[in-house]
Amino acid sequence: MPGGGTRTFLEPDHYEAGLGQVQIQAIILPRDKFRARLTWAELHYLQVCRCQEDAPRIAYLQFAPGLAFVTFSADSGPLPVWRGTEMQADDIVFHGRGERLHQSTPGPSVWNVIAMDPAQLEHYGRALSGTPFYLPAEGRTLQPSQRFAASLRRLHARICRLAETKPKIVSHFEVARAMEQGLIQMLVTCLTTARARAGDHIKRRHARIMVRFEEVLAEHLSRPLRMPELCALVAVSDRTLRSCCAEFLGMSPTQYVLLRRMKEVRRALRDAKPHMVNVAEVARRFGFAELGRMRSPAP
Numbered sequence: 001m002p003g004g005g006t007r008t009f010l011e012p013d014h015y016e017a018g019l020g021q022v023q024i025q026a027i028i029l030p031r032d033k034f035r036a037r038l039t040w041a042e043l044h045y046l047q048v049c050r051c052q053e054d055a056p057r058i059a060y061l062q063f064a065p066g067l068a069f070v071t072f073s074a075d076s077g078p079l080p081v082w083r084g085t086e087m088q089a090d091d092i093v094f095h096g097r098g099e100r101l102h103q104s105t106p107g108p109s110v111w112n113v114i115a116m117d118p119a120q121l122e123h124y125g126r127a128l129s130g131t132p133f134y135l136p137a138e139g140r141t142l143q144p145s146q147r148f149a150a151s152l153r154r155l156h157a158r159i160c161r162l163a164e165t166k167p168k169i170v171s172h173f174e175v176a177r178a179m180e181q182g183l184i185q186m187l188v189t190c191l192t193t194a195r196a197r198a199g200d201h202i203k204r205r206h207a208r209i210m211v212r213f214e215e216v217l218a219e220h221l222s223r224p225l226r227m228p229e230l231c232a233l234v235a236v237s238d239r240t241l242r243s244c245c246a247e248f249l250g251m252s253p254t255q256y257v258l259l260r261r262m263k264e265v266r267r268a269l270r271d272a273k274p275h276m277v278n279v280a281e282v283a284r285r286f287g288f289a290e291l292g293r294m295r296s297p298a299p
Contacts, residue, residue: 002176004041004163010034012057013267022049022115023064029259030057041163041170043180046116050074050160058104058249058256060214065098068118068135070187074110075153081105083207084247085141090149091197092190095139100211102248112156114187124184129192138204142194152190155183206244209236213244217257221264225257 009015012028015036019026022040032055039050047067063069072092073079079087081104087093095101097118103111118135125133144152159179163170170176216225216233230253231238245253 002041002043002171002173004039004159004167004170006037006039006164009036009038019049019051022047022113023067024069024113025062025064027060027260027263028057029059029256029263030055032056039160039164041159043159043170043176045120046114046180046184048156048159048163048183049113049115050110050156051113052110053105054108056105056107058102058259060100060102062100063095063098064115066118067115068097068121069095069099070114070116070191071095072112072149072153074112074157075150078105078107078109080109080111081248082141083139083203084210084244085197085203087141088143088197090143090146092142092144092149092152092194093139094136094142094191096136099139100214101139101207102210104248104250112153112160114156114183116184116187121184121188125188125192128185128188131192133188133192141197142191143197144190144194148186148190148193152183152186155179155186159183206247209234209240209244210248213241213253217260221261224261227254230257 007018009018012030012034015034015038016026016028018038021038028034034057035054037052039052041048070092071082073087073089075089079089081087082093083101083103105111122133122135159170162179170179212234216230220233225233227238227241231241234241236244241253245251245256249256
């Protein structure tokens with residue numbers, strides 16, 4: 001059933017849970033005091049979402065494989081970095097099914113999401129373009145014309161504005177259908193007329209390395225990992241891993257590993273029963289032999 005709404009978050013973990021509204025799993029690591037506002041609308045075949053964040057942060061995202069995702073930036077403010085590439089104002093990212101990737105923001109930012117049933121998107125893609133249309137095996141950064149990109153942002157913003165200020169209108173069957181049809185038509189126009197961003201394929205190898213890096217961390221968060229062991233587990237050289245982390249995360253591998261472990265400690269403490277939790281025991285579980293070692297890493 002169509003509908004929408006908006007919500008403000010002061011805790012990164014709660015914001016991650018809120019992104020589940022559009023079936024995005026996330027690991028958010030703030031670099032400053034955190035505040036975010038999430039606005040969403042569910043129509044018939046698609047969902048739209050606007051993610052407004054007040055501070056810089058790093059995120060590792062995983063998109064649900066059962067949906068097709070397109071993301072793009074708002075028309076103002078700092079632009080996010082997807083897969084180590086700073087977006088340009090009119091870029092859109094057409095994500096692969098179930099894609100996992102890093103995104104970082106240099107400051108307060110707004111990024112937009114369209115999630116759609118893959119079969120429906122392929123159907124509309126073929127019908128509206130008159131040519132074969134398929135979802136990409138890997139995510140692609142596309143550059144539609146400035147006019148088409150602006151129209152896509154405008155239609156998306158109009159739906160989010162209604163979801164935020166007049167959610168009952170969004171839930172009206174015919175209104176939702178009309179808004180959805182206009183947005184789908186412009187989305188398909190952007191996807192079928194855009195050119196692929198030059199050099200995008202070069203980032204894909206590094207993106208795969210960073211996904212493997214996250215897989216290794218997920219398996220070994222209970223203990224510190226020194227660089228030689230970390231590189232061996234990821235199966236890359238020290239130089240390559242440092243270069244990829246600088247490119248995708250803006251920090252060294254060891255700094256990021258420490259932040260990830262600290263996040264797991266905070267999450268465990270948050271979820272534990274207050275009268276039963278032992279802070280020292282939780283810290284040791286994630287490889288911190290001394291509580292003093294849990295300080296934030298140097299930038």
